Amino acid sequence: MHRRQIILAFNCCLLGWSTLTMPAFAEIRAAQMVDLAPNHWAYTAIQILMERYRIMSGFPDKTFRGNKAVSRYELAAALAQIMDRVASRGEEKVSASDRNLVEKLRLEFQKELESVQQLKDQTADLAKQQAGLAKDVKELQDWKNAFQLAGNPASTT
Numbered sequence: 001m002h003r004r005q006i007i008l009a010f011n012c013c014l015l016g017w018s019t020l021t022m023p024a025f026a027e028i029r030a031a032q033m034v035d036l037a038p039n040h041w042a043y044t045a046i047q048i049l050m051e052r053y054r055i056m057s058g059f060p061d062k063t064f065r066g067n068k069a070v071s072r073y074e075l076a077a078a079l080a081q082i083m084d085r086v087a088s089r090g091e092e093k094v095s096a097s098d099r100n101l102v103e104k105l106r107l108e109f110q111k112e113l114e115s116v117q118q119l120k121d122q123t124a125d126l127a128k129q130q131a132g133l134a135k136d137v138k139e140l141q142d143w144k145n146a147f148q149l150a151g152n153p154a155s156t157t
Contacts, residue, residue, distance in 0.1 A: 028057060033064040042066070048098070053085050076112030079105050 030036060030047035036058075037043065046064065049055045055078070058064045079102075086094050086102050106113065 028062055030058075030064075032062050033058050034062050036064040036066060040066075049082070053082065053089075055082050055085055072109070072112050073115065076109045076116045079109050080113055080116050 028050075030043065030050050031038065036046065040046075046056075046066075050057060083102055083106060086098065091099070
């Protein structure tokens with residue numbers, strides 16, 4: 001498969017991606033998508049991602065929305081999730097052809113995957129900072145409450 005075909009297949013598979021981190025709705029199978037014909041050239045790939053790996057789903061109205069455009073960053077985020085899912089299943093449970101396709105995609109989107117990883121790291125750092133700030137706010141509130149209980153009204157200015 002040529003590079004362009006790989007990108008097109010992956011792109012088409014994820015165009016209907018309703019964001020991978022959205023809450024799951026009742027499972028809708030590829031055959032139930034009202035706008036995805038079984039003879040569509042990407043049907044099998046979409047079906048595998050939906051039913052075998054549970055990476056993506058259609059929309060609640062049973063549409064796939066395969067014509068919706070996504071950016072390379074969205075594709076890289078989806079690919080990162082696919083790679084995580086494939087890795088978590090164990091090599092023996094993933095077909096060689098699926099592993100090969102994921103590897104080709106990983107190489108194609110290496111730059112974007114690095115950006116996604118940087119964003120994940122930054123998000124984790126921000127979460128730690130937020131937790132620290134929340135702890136500081138709690139300590140300040142406790143201090144204020146203790147100060148008020150001691151008979152010293154807190155200044156509002």
